[in-house]
Amino acid sequence: AQRVTQPEKLLSVFKGAPVELKCNYSYSGSPELFWYVQYSRQRLQLLLRHISRESIKGFTADLNKGETSFHLKKPFAQEEDSAMYYCALTPQGGKLIFGQGTELSVKP
């Protein structure tokens, strides 16, 4: 079965603290994995994808096939990082299978 799991519904950290949003997936083939973000009152948008191996807004994510994980990390959280974060998998046909989402709250 194709599935994406984000175990934390809400993650609350203080500004400047490290943050890690967990994502585990279940897929038999070679996955394409993404992180999408939805800031308050804005549309869902791509944050990063695993094939790019890039850092966006200080966030990185490494695909670990052994642990079937794609955790999103940032060493020093900022208040403007507060948003809803979705991990997603694309098996085929371009459709996105989303995790349940994690709401990140960064407190001053």
Added chain:
Amino acid sequence: DTAVSQTPKYLVTQMGNDKSIKCEQNLGHDTMYWYKQDSKKFLKIMFSYNNKELIINETVPNRFSPKSPDKAHLNLHINSLELGDSAVYFCASSRTGSSSEAFFGQGTRLTVV
């Protein structure tokens, strides 16, 4: 210029009514989608069209009927609305290919009373 636009942004209607949500993209993408976000913020795909042809139809009641008059438009028509249809509906588009970024509309918040 808005890349993916949906109308209306908010829709409040009574049970049993029929309503439509429109979506247009000006990115030249050939694949469009409808996603549903429930009250717990869980996002799930409903339909996907590629060049006006239906390619993904998840387990969705047949009261929901997508229509794609051309590859820049994908509308969603819902018959006999039920309370459980209340959700935020997102339209999205992408180029064909699994690694392509999906661009989302701002969402339509549907409330059935």
